[in-house]
Amino acid sequence: MTDWLDTVRTLGWQWQLVGAAAAGLAILLVGNRLLKAATWGSPRALVETSQLYVRLRALPPATLFRWRVGVGLQVVVYDEATDEEKEMPSGLRPDRAGPGLAFWMWGERPRSAAFVAARVRRDFLVRLVCFFWFFLGGFVVLVRLAITESPLWLVALVFLLVHQLATSATGRYILFEQPRHAVLLAVAAFLFLRGGVLATVAVYALGAYFVLYVLGFWYMVSSGRMERLAVLRDAL
Amino acid sequence: MHNHVAEGATVMGHVVQAGTFSGQVHFHYRDQNAPLDLLSLRRWLDRVAEDFRAVAEQDRTGREHGKRLDSTRAVVADPGQESRQRDVIRRLLVAGLCGYLARTRDAAPPPLPEQILLDLVVFALWPVVTARRLPRDWQGELAEITSARLASLVAQARTSWRSGDGTAAETFARALARRSLFPAMSVLFDDLADPRRGGALLTSMALVGGLPEPRTGTARTVFVWAVGIVGGAAAVTVVLDRESQVHRLLEEAIATLPDGSADLDLTELLAEFIDALLEQGGTG
Known part of the structure; x- marks a missing residue:
């Protein structure tokens, strides 16, 4: 030098x-x-991503996630007690400047918790x-x-x-x-x-x-x- | 009105449902009317595969259909095999649906379109209910191409079936009939209408099974195709009649389908690319 x-x-x-x-x-x-x-x-990013993965894997297997335009990521859960499918805000907000943002853009089709967890796992691997x-x-x-x-x-x-x-x-x-x-x-x-x-x-x-x-x-x-x-x- | 299905009995009763099916719905799923379990489905697939190879596997299109048939046969042979997890549930549903359509197309049509809809769903889902082993995330996969509620109902039916309940099919059908199935059916037929998802598989399985080629494109066309095979022109007329309840409920369900659901998911390609890289790294 x-x-x-x-x-x-x-x-x-x-x-x-x-x-x-x-x-x-x-x-x-x-x-x-x-x-x-x-x-x-x-x-911190690694810990948060891995915690999110664990939370997603712990959800009921039939849980669905879907993007609603102007609303955000919604979660669809079947409630056996009332026999209703409830759609509510998921509380998940992907890191918009993160390396795995592309993994969150799957369109408007509902996707399962396992699918989202797999995407989060890829996000984690990129962060690793x-x-x-x-x-x-x-x-x-x-x-x-x-x-x-x-x-x-x-x-x-x-x-x-x-x-x-x-x-x-x-x-x-x-x-x-x-x-x-x-x-x-x-x-x-x-x-x-x-x-x-x-x-x-x-x-x-x-x-x-x-x-x-x-x-x-x-x-x-x-x-x-x-x-x-x-x-x-x-x-x- | 309460319906009770006794062992081996045929029940024709007035049924009160949550806005979906009303009228004389038939819950008898025994003997000739029993939905195909995995073993019966496998026998049917083996038979049609043999017939198909004898006549149609000469050209390129025929070979593509043959490949899809072989992968479906492999899934039906062992749905729980880890290496074949991709599209297991979709393949089971399509196999169950085509098996049902092939079996009923020459039979007398059911008297009610509601009966046809119920039978379509029961027969399509029955291979999933009766599979001994399924991939770990099967419920999610099923929920994606039907609904969260239907996936939960199938999970309950599987438990019932595995406990040796001889009336599991009837119980399952009654559970389905009490709920509105149109949202789940519209999602399923939307999936089967898309050549990049279940459309290509449905076309292959239909042609191999000796059925007319389905008109893929929209959920409505596939739905009408299936109803037409089972119920003939009369059932199609009811389904297409704007005044009928079936038509109204179907259109309402189709209207809730997400826009652009048939768009190419580029992130899927990216994810597959990264998976391939990781696999290469793991094996290299």
Whole structure:
């Protein structure tokens, strides 16, 4: 890594500026997707998906699920006592940004609890892959880079740790797809490419900003008002 | 009015049902009228398979029908076999339905369309009731192509049948007749009208069984096809008569079918693809 970095640092500041702008954008786009993939495979996601699978398998075998346009996923249960088929809200809301969303889109035809459980199992398997590749893989790679390349990677490691803690605590995706973050990243990348003390300062400052951003998001989402809003949003 | 079916007796009585069947409904399912259990169904399938191979398995279409027939025979031979779990219940229903249609098409038609509907459902479901072993999720599979209530009733009938109840068929028929079967029937015939679900299987089994080719496309056409084979033109006239109760209840049930139920489920393809990958990974 040092070779190409030394080469870039010998270039003129104009080239470094262009490179930093491109790097800022690339880090934002790729980083967001990696964070999302790590969140898909987070322990909380795995536990919730497996719990849902267990709940579905425990339902009466003739239970049906069907999508109603504008209503959501309904459950149809036969009540022997009244000899009626009751259709009611299932209370299940698939993760709209999750890796297994496609498994939930089976059309309007009623499907059995076993069918839905099989789809949830596939969702779990995809998340398990994400756990090994992105969640666990992310930590392992960052630790390795911090040991073998530069202690500056510890900043990224701390950020990932705080990010995943906040994600697990709130149950929300925490992403950074905003233009100002691209600008911040580009500025930090430019200072990093310039080298010297500024490079270290830029990395620490950027890390501190994103860690504080995550902590702020965590605090805001955990407030009582936001929790009430989340309940209202989920009810829609 | 209370109906009681004594052992071996034929009961012709006035029956009060929950808005579905009313009038002289016949609950005698013994001897010649007994629905085909798995063994009888297997014998019938073996016989028609032999006849079919002798005359019609020369061309490509005939071979496709033959393949579907063979897979259905395999399911009927052992519905509980793990490796053949896919479509087990659908195959049993279609085999039971075609077995019934093939047997009754030359017999005198039942006097009431309600009787035909009840017989269709009883005969179609009886192989499921009498199967010794079924896949683990059979109730869900049956509920998907009929209704949750019907799947529960079949589960009760299976318990009754396995306990050695000789009147299980009559009890089952009476339980069915007390309820509105049109929602479940419309879902079933909708499934059988779709070539990507039960339609292709129904066509193959009908042709192999010497029945006229079903007109797939909508639940209504398959329903009329089945009623026509059993009851002839008179029954079809009643079913198509806009003033008749049967027509009204059928149309009401068909109107509740989900839109686009025949659309290709792309997620099914995706799920199958992932399953294949996982299986490959497991065996590799």
